[in-house]
Amino acid sequence: DQQVKQNSPSLSVQEGRISILNCDYTNSMFDYFLWYKKYPAEGPTFLISISSIKDKNEDGRFTVFLNKSAKHLSLHIVPSQPGDSAVYFCAANLIQGAQKLVFGQGTRLTINP
């Protein structure tokens, strides 16, 4: 049962344009959501998070939007830069007995010069 889904395995964007990565979830008990960036053979790097009581959080070039009614969140990167090329994971925090982080499958973002 995939509770967090990233339906686009890959995305290609022109440098300078906006990158939009999407994520859907099914569990209403998630209390906050996170986006991570990951390079091969490295651990994930935290980018930005959003509480389930908010609908937007912005940090520099990164903005996360949360639509609770649709159980959908998205990460906007603008402007996109070549260094943004990586795999991006959406994750959701759940406290059910113990605290856990549930990840989506990831989206490989490629920024073209």
Place this chain on the structure above:
Amino acid sequence: SQTIHQWPATLVQPVGSPLSLECTVEGTSNPNLYWYRQAAGRGLQLLFYSVGIGQISSEVPQNLSASRPQDRQFILSSKKLLLSDSGFYLCACIRSGGYTFGSGTRLTVV
């Protein structure tokens, strides 16, 4: 803030051999500890978590086991590796500073 040390970085093991991956945490006490695996082309799957010494919870049935002999030590083991155990293994912890991940171990079972 907490730091996670994970080793080895890469490992090639034959099918049927044992496995022991170690993770240690610095900069915090009594953290929750996690083992995740990323199989080829897949997301990060939670394998085990631990809320304290000797306390292990398994998320998915599999060929692996975990142990927490000390507060800041988390070990992932197998008695006999399968080809399907290949993947990228990540240790993580959470304490007051949020989630922290180790640098991972790339395991290839041949």
